[in-house]
Every structure is written in C-alpha cells, then in structure tokens.
Amino acid sequence: MDWTWFHRFGSPPHFYRIAGKLIPWCAWLAAISGVAGLIGGLVLAPPDYQQGEGYRIIYVHVPAAVLSTMAYATMATAAGVGLIWRMNVAHAVAASCAGIGASFTFLALVTGSLWGRPMWGTYWQWDPRLTSELVMLFLYLGYMGLRGAIDDTARADRASAVLALVGVINLPIIHYSVDWWNSLHQGHTLLKFGKPSMPPSMLVPLLLAMLAFVLYFAAIVLVRARGEVLRRERNARWIAELLGAPS
Amino acid sequence: MMHWLAMGGYWPYVWPSYLLTLLVLVLNVTFAQRSAQRARMDALRRAQSAAAPQGRS
Amino acid sequence: MSVPAIKGVSPGRAGWLLVQRDLRLGLRRPGEWLQPLIFFFVVTTLFPLATDPELSRLRDMAPGALWVAALLSSLLALELLFREDGQDGTLEQLAVSGLPLPWLLLAKTCVHWLLTGLPLVLAGPLVATALGAPYASIPGVFAALLVGSSALSLIGAVGAALTLGLRRGGVLLALLVLPLAVPVLIFGARATSLAMAQEPMAAPMYLLAAIAVLSATLAPLAAAAAVRISLE
Numbered sequence: 248m249d250w251t252w253f254h255r256f257g258s259p260p261h262f263y264r265i266a267g268k269l270i271p272w273c274a275w276l277a278a279i280s281g282v283a284g285l286i287g288g289l290v291l292a293p294p295d296y297q298q299g300e301g302y303r304i305i306y307v308h309v310p311a312a313v314l315s316t317m318a319y320a321t322m323a324t325a326a327g328v329g330l331i332w333r334m335n336v337a338h339a340v341a342a343s344c345a346g347i348g349a350s351f352t353f354l355a356l357v358t359g360s361l362w363g364r365p366m367w368g369t370y371w372q373w374d375p376r377l378t379s380e381l382v383m384l385f386l387y388l389g390y391m392g393l394r395g396a397i398d399d400t401a402r403a404d405r406a407s408a409v410l411a412l413v414g415v416i417n418l419p420i421i422h423y424s425v426d427w428w429n430s431l432h433q434g435h436t437l438l439k440f441g442k443p444s445m446p447p448s449m450l451v452p453l454l455l456a457m458l459a460f461v462l463y464f465a466a467i468v469l470v471r472a473r474g475e476v477l478r479r480e481r482n483a484r485w486i487a488e489l490l491g492a493p494s
Numbered sequence: 495m496m497h498w499l500a501m502g503g504y505w506p507y508v509w510p511s512y513l514l515t516l517l518v519l520v521l522n523v524t525f526a527q528r529s530a531q532r533a534r535m536d537a538l539r540r541a542q543s544a545a546a547p548q549g550r551s
Numbered sequence: 552m553s554v555p556a557i558k559g560v561s562p563g564r565a566g567w568l569l570v571q572r573d574l575r576l577g578l579r580r581p582g583e584w585l586q587p588l589i590f591f592f593v594v595t596t597l598f599p600l601a602t603d604p605e606l607s608r609l610r611d612m613a614p615g616a617l618w619v620a621a622l623l624s625s626l627l628a629l630e631l632l633f634r635e636d637g638q639d640g641t642l643e644q645l646a647v648s649g650l651p652l653p654w655l656l657l658a659k660t661c662v663h664w665l666l667t668g669l670p671l672v673l674a675g676p677l678v679a680t681a682l683g684a685p686y687a688s689i690p691g692v693f694a695a696l697l698v699g700s701s702a703l704s705l706i707g708a709v710g711a712a713l714t715l716g717l718r719r720g721g722v723l724l725a726l727l728v729l730p731l732a733v734p735v736l737i738f739g740a741r742a743t744s745l746a747m748a749q750e751p752m753a754a755p756m757y758l759l760a761a762i763a764v765l766s767a768t769l770a771p772l773a774a775a776a777a778v779r780i781s782l783e
Contacts, residue, residue: 289512299502365504475533477533481533
C-alpha cells in the first residue's frame with residue numbers, strides 16, 4: 248500500500264492548497280442538496296399519518312443529531328492521527344471540529360425538545376437519546392474548555408487529543424448506560440421517532456438534508472482548519488510565498 | 495400559502511426549529527470565516543515584517 | 552520529600568515502594584484526605600434539610616443523594632492526587648525513571664483511593680442508614696460503593712492528569728470528569744436502590760464491575776499519556 252498521499256496530506260502547504268480547492272465544491276454541493284432537501288421536506292413530502300405536519304422538524308433534527316456524532320468521530324479520529332503521527336494538520340482539523348460539533352449538538356437538543364412539546368406534551372423528556380446528546384454536549388464543552396485553558400498550542404493539541412480519545416471510548420458506554428437507565432424508569436412506551444419504514448417521498452428529502460449537513464460540516468471544518476494551519480505555521484516560509492509577500 | 499405556513503397547527507414548533515437551524519448555520523460560517531481571515535491577516539503581517547530589512551537579524 | 556531509589560528495581564517492587572511512600576506521606580497529613588469525607592457527610596446532611604425529613608420519603612432519594620455526594624467528594628479529592636507530586640517534580644522523576652509510567656500511576660491512584668475512596672465506602676452504609684436504608688441492605692450498599700468509588704478514582708485520575716498545572720484546574724476538572732462518570736453514577740445508584748429494596752442487585756453490579764475493570768486497564772494508560780504531555 249502506498250502511503251505517500253497520507254504523508255503529503257500531512258504537509259501543511261499541501262493541505263492548505265487542497266483544502267482551498269475542496270471548500271467551494273463542498274459549499275456549493277451543500278447548498279444545492281440543502282435547498283433540494285428543504286423543498287422536498289417542507290413542500291413535497293406528505294404529512295405523516297400520526298404526527299401530521301409536525302414531523303417536518305425531522306429534516307433539521309435528525310441531520311443535526313447525525314452531525315453531532317459525526318463531528319465527534321471526526322474530531323477523535325483526527326486527534327488520534329495527530330497524537331500517533333505527530334501530525335500538526337490533523338490537530339488543526341480536530342481543533343476545528345469542536346465548536347461546530349458543539350453547536351450542532353445544541354441544535355439537535357433544542358429541535359428535539361421543540362419536537363417533543365407537541366408529541367410528548369413536554370419540552371424535555373429524559374429520553375435516552377436526548378440525555379446522551381446532552382452528555383455529549385458536556386463532553387464537547389470539556390474539550391473546548393481544556394483547549395482554552397492551555398496556552399501552549401502543542402500541549403493543548405496533545406492533551407485535548409487524549410481527552411477526545413477517552414471520550415470516544417466512553418460515548419458508547421454512556422449511551423448504553425443511559426438507555427438501560429431509561430428502560431427501567433420509563434413505565435409506558437413513548438412515541439418513537441425515526442420509524443424504520445419511511446416512504447421514499449419522506450426519506451429522500453431526509454437523506455438530502457443529511458448530505459447537505461455533512462458537506463456543510465466539511466466546508467466549515469476545512470475553512471477553520473486552514474486558519475488553524477496558518478496560525479500554527481505562521482513563521483514558515485511557504486506562507487510568505489503563498490501570501491505574495493516580497494521575499 | 496397561509497395553509498402551508500400554519501403547518502397544520504404545528505407552526506410554533508416547526509418554524510422556530512428551522513429558524514434556529516438557519517441561525518446556527520449562518521453563525522458557523524461567519525465565525526469560521528472570521529477566524530480564518532484573522533489568521534491570514536496575522537500571517538501576512540508576519541511575512542511582511544520578516545521580509546522587511548530591519549526584521550532580519 | 553524524596554523519591555525512594557527506584558532505578559534498577561523491578562516494576563512490581565517500584566510500585567510497592569511508591570505505594571508505601573504515598574501512604575506514608577498521606578497519613579502524615581490526615582487533614583487533607585479527611586476533607587472529602589467531611590464534605591461527603593455535609594452534602595448528605597443537606598439533602599434531608601432541603602427536602603423532607605420523613606424517612607419513608609428520604610428512602611426514595613437516598614441512593615441518588617448518596618451517589619451524587621460520593622461523586623462530588625471524589626471529585627474534590629482528585630486535586631490531591633497529582634498536585635503535590637507535579638509541583639515538586641516527583642512526577643517528572645517517575646516519568647524518566649524508565650519504569651512503566653501507567654503502572655506507577657495505577658499505584659498512586661490505588662493509594663489515593665485508599666485514602667479518599669475507602670473512607671467514603673466505610674461511611675456510605677452509615678449515611679445510607681441515616682437516610683432510611685434498612686440494616687439488611689448494608690452489605691449491598693457497601694459493595695456498590697466499593698466497586699463504584701474505585702472506578703471513580705480511576706476515571707478521575709485521567710482528568711487530574713489532563714489538568715495538571717493548569718491555572719483554572721478545579722472547575723475544568725469537574726467539567727471533564729463528571730460526564731465521564733455518568734455510567735458509574737447510573738449503575739451505582741441503581742445497585743444501591745435495589746439493595747435498599749432488598750432485591751437482587753447482580754445486574755447493575757456486574758456492569759459496575761465491568762466499568763471498574765475497564766477503567767483500571769485503560770485509565771492509567773490515558774493518565775500516563777496526559778502526564779507526559781504536561782511535562783513536555
């Protein structure tokens with residue numbers, strides 16, 4: 248197996264250039280699939296036979312929830328790569344994931360509770376998914392807090408990478424324990440979200456919305472990571488050449 | 495149109511969700527661009543001061 | 552406060568020496584490790600004052616009160632774990648000693664648990680009785696706290712190592728450790744409430760033990776990585 252692409256991706260100038268090329272593609276594709284998903288979800292999809300029009304929150308809630316998990320997975324993967332291969336670019340990507348992941352976790356919580364009000368009759372229910380989403384928000388905030396508390400970038404990168412990896416081992420345990428805890432205390436079965444069998448007219452907009460969120464996430468992370476790379480490498484020669492300063 | 499906006503009586507839940515999503519999306523773009531821009535300006539300033547004769551020691 | 556000569560010593564012997572040293576140092580200052588215990592008593596006293604002193608009502612929330620108090624006081628104790636040794640350079644000596652650092656940190660964590668966790672475990676049944684637990688449930692409450700508090704110490708060691716030497720370490724430590732302690736809290740409180748209801752408590756106890764074993768395996772590795780990072 249040829250690993251040169253991996254090492255080349257780890258070289259800051261190369262990453263900076265490739266990311267710059269990828270960003271417009273991600274952004275435009277995200278915008279197109281987002282608009283298509285929005286029209287499909289808000290206008291074309293039929294109302295649900297149980298929840299009426301209220302279920303349309305699914306087109307923002309589920310993608311936000313998916314993204315909150317995906318951002319954590321991306322962050323932990325990048326952190327692990329950065330820790331093992333001492334790759335600065337990977338740390339820059341990990342650092343870029345936290346803020347956006349936290350904001351989408353928050354979004355998933357708020358849209359979930361807005362959905363819960365008409366469906367459960369209450370804004371907050373100690374539902375296992377909402378509870379583990381809340382714990383995940385705390386994990387994100389801890390990660391960002393740790394990063395903010397350490398002044399030295401290299402130390403902040405490595406310490407927060409350890410935390411991200413510890414968190415990624417813990418997330419399944421937390422999710423499982425919250426599930427278990429909830430099944431004991433929930434006497435009656437609640438209305439379940441995310442029915443497995445959805446007609447295509449509902450499912451296709453949902454998939455489009457998820458695709459849009461994922462591409463949007465990629466674009467934002469790349470923009471942020473480019474900034475982080477510049478900040479980490481600010482004294483490097485390639486930056487001076489890149490920015491066209493007289494040398 | 496009004497019928498659509500009413501969302502079958504669910505408008506107080508559906509529309510705030512979508513508005514908040516829009517807000518989160520826009521804010522993330524703004525913050526990301528601002529931080530990238532700041533990093534670029536900082537790097538540019540450093541590159542220029544390094545290139546200037548008195549900057550070299 | 553010198554490190555015993557641990558170079559050229561087998562890891563097992565070094566761990567034992569470190570346990571002896573930490574125990575001796577800790578026992579010399581009982582005020583420090585008694586504070587979390589006193590905190591535990593104070594917090595569990597506050598619960599009846601803030602709610603309803605009727606024993607039958609207290610019994611319902613006793614497991615929750617017990618475990619939240621245990622979690623908070625183990626959190627309070629965590630600052631003692633590495634602070635002193637980080638400041639006087641002992642940790643650095645351990646890191647460069649050539650002995651496996653995760654193993655040494657596991658030894659330190661064990662002593663920390665002996666000094667701050669075990670008193671909570673011993674005091675737990677007493678507090679539970681005051682909160683309305685029947686006498687027959689004492690072995691169960693004791694067992695749950697025994698396993699759970701060791702898991703809490705191990706998980707906390709990672710947080711303590713990550714926040715080593717940071718200025719705003721205290722609050723940050725809580726923010727890092729509390730979410731990770733959620734499973735321990737859930738299974739521990741459940742085991743305690745089953746014990747108080749005189750029902751079989753095997754299921755949550757197995758899960759609690761699984762978490763403790765997993766933490767004993769992985770937490771020292773993560774803590775060692777974090778200590779090395781903080782020393783760079």
